Amino acid sequence: MSLTDPSSSSRGEGRAIFAASVVIFAGVTLALVGVFQILQGIVAVFDDDFYVVTRNYTFDLDPSAWGWLHILFGVVALGIAAGLLSGAMWARIAAVIVATLSAMANFLWIPYFPVWAIVIIALDVLVIWGVTQYQPDDVVV
Amino acid sequence: MSTLRPEPRRTSTAVVRLVYFAAAAMVLSGAVHVVQGTAALRGDEVLSTRPTYLDSEPGPFWGWLHVAIGVVLVATAVGVLLGSPRALAGAAGITVVAAVASFVFIPFYPTWGVVSLLLNGTALYAIGTVGTTGRWAKTGAARPPQTGGLPR
Numbered sequence: 001m002s003l004t005d006p007s008s009s010s011r012g013e014g015r016a017i018f019a020a021s022v023v024i025f026a027g028v029t030l031a032l033v034g035v036f037q038i039l040q041g042i043v044a045v046f047d048d049d050f051y052v053v054t055r056n057y058t059f060d061l062d063p064s065a066w067g068w069l070h071i072l073f074g075v076v077a078l079g080i081a082a083g084l085l086s087g088a089m090w091a092r093i094a095a096v097i098v099a100t101l102s103a104m105a106n107f108l109w110i111p112y113f114p115v116w117a118i119v120i121i122a123l124d125v126l127v128i129w130g131v132t133q134y135q136p137d138d139v140v141v
Numbered sequence: 142m143s144t145l146r147p148e149p150r151r152t153s154t155a156v157v158r159l160v161y162f163a164a165a166a167m168v169l170s171g172a173v174h175v176v177q178g179t180a181a182l183r184g185d186e187v188l189s190t191r192p193t194y195l196d197s198e199p200g201p202f203w204g205w206l207h208v209a210i211g212v213v214l215v216a217t218a219v220g221v222l223l224g225s226p227r228a229l230a231g232a233a234g235i236t237v238v239a240a241v242a243s244f245v246f247i248p249f250y251p252t253w254g255v256v257s258l259l260l261n262g263t264a265l266y267a268i269g270t271v272g273t274t275g276r277w278a279k280t281g282a283a284r285p286p287q288t289g290g291l292p293r
Contacts, residue, residue, distance in 0.1 A: 132161040
């Protein structure tokens with residue numbers, strides 16, 4: 001990563017370094033979300049009995065359907081995380097969208113296994129924060 | 142920051158960033174409230190019914206209340222993104238209402254209620270920071286700040 005203006009003041013450099021660190025933070029956190037969600041999905045697909053939910057839950061899908069959904073989210077999140085780390089603009093927009101959808105899906109997933117779902121929701125919020133704090137004019141990647 | 146002197150351009154840039162975050166947090170919170178409301182309207186069995194709490198039924202009143210709160214949250218988030226100062230004031234109001242409703246929801250389903258409460262708290266933090274920083278409406282949140290490289 002390099003500064004847009006080589007003659008920047010040290011304050012400008014500090015700001016660029018902060019922005020760059022936020023991008024890296026958001027990218028790595030999103031990758032973590034992806035991995036967690038894939039693991040959560042794999043358990044749902046291969047161990048149907050692991051997750052127990054009250055009968056007649058409004059948002060009850062078959063556990064393996066939920067599992068594949070989580071795996072899909074995880075894979076997409078990993079791809080977008082790679083885009084974020086390479087500084088792509090599309091990845092910033094996609095990251096906010098996929099983190100929001102992932103948080104919604106995991107809110108629905110809370111009755112199945114609350115602790116994993118809450119961990120992922122918290123990481124999703126951190127991703128949204130990180131992505132929105134970074135502006136492309138801060139750094140050239 | 143190595144100086145105490147305010148710099149308008151940098152302030153507005155920082156505010157624009159928080160506007161985006163506030164709007165995203167409100168949309169997420171809105172969706173969560175719609176989920177809670179839908180479950181209450183359907184009399185979902187994941188919601189516990191305590192015999193002595195609010196007539197023990199998370200029925201139509203709480204259901205429609207949460208759905209309405211969710212819809213207003215999302216609509217207000219759009220207004221905030223468009224740079225309306227009234228929407229920002231409304232955002233603070235509806236987020237507080239949503240937080241209170243989340244608190245009341247906790248006995249029905251503690252985990253949902255707590256997560257929903259925390260989301261509203263997060264949104265309120267961002268809204269409050271934007272509101273107290275000022276000048277944000279002139280910048281126009283939906284418009285990215287003027288790009289001129291790094292501040293000289």
